[in-house]
Amino acid sequence: MVPAAAAVLVAAGAVTYAVADGDHPPAPASVAVPGADSADAGFARDMAVHHQQAVEMSYIVxxxxxxxxxxxxxxxIAQTQANQRGMLLGWLDLWELPKVSADPPMTWMGMGDAPAGEDGALMPGMATDTQLEAxxxxxxxxxxxxxxxLMIAHHKGGVHMAEGCVKxxxxxxxxxxxxxxxxxxxxxxDLMTGMLKERGARP
Known part of the structure; x- marks a missing residue:
């Protein structure tokens, strides 16, 4: 019999595989397909990029x-955000919308005119290329x-974006x-803040 934890991981992997293979999560029938400039599309594109960096940092540590x-x-964190990223990209495929936009990141939140992030930090909370290399x-x-x-800052930026989508x-x-x-x-x-304190460090 497969242990419960292993079963969860198998199911999560199946979701990721299904999205990559073209079996996208169904969109609610009662909702029209969003436009390329909509908050729905913008959040899906930007959060997919945001999540990818979290996965990268998790593999580094x-x-x-x-x-x-x-x-x-x-x-x-890596498994959760990789699976969510697959869902977001799957929705863009389902909606037949581009995964890359000519608009600056966060335009869907009214932040497109904000100064561009320095050294690879494209959105709130994202680490710079220098920080990743370090x-x-x-x-x-x-x-x-x-x-x-880095992950506490990354999560705070992600929460800000997710709250924007909720609205x-x-x-x-x-x-x-x-x-x-x-x-x-x-x-x-909260968990990571406690882990930092255990190591005698501050966020």
Whole structure:
């Protein structure tokens, strides 16, 4: 018999595979397909990019520490955000909308005129290229503290975006996903703040 935890992971992997293979999550029949400039499309595009960096940072720290608590957290974040990213990109495919826009990131939130992020930080909370490179060079406690600090900031930016979708998106399934992101990431922020304190560090 497959253990419950393993069954969950198998199911999560199946979702990701299905989205990649073209079996996209169904859009509610009662909602018209959103436009390319809609909040629904903008959130899906921007959050997919935002999530991808969280996955990248989680794999970096996995290789930089042997601490089981941090590695477990990083694995959970990587799996969750990879699956959500697959859903967001799957919706864009289903809606036959482009995954890349000529508009600046966050335009759907009315932030398109804000100064562009420096050194690769395209959206709120995203780490810069310099910060990512520094994380790759850290080991042990330094890697754990560096990851936790970057991921707390990353989650805060993600919560801000998800709250924007809750207010602006029209597709009910997408608003539901955004609400779930707010709840889970706020919980993880509390968890990571505690993990930093255990290591004698501040966010």
């Amino acid at each position: 996995r290789d930089g520490t042997r601490d089981e608590d941090v590695r477990r957290l990083a694995y959970d 994380l790759r060079g850290k080991r042990g406690r330094d890697a754990e503290v560096g990851y936790l600090r 602006r998106c029209e597709v009910k399934a997408e608003r539901r996903l955004a609400r779930g992101m707010v709840e889970s990431q706020e919980s993880e922020i």
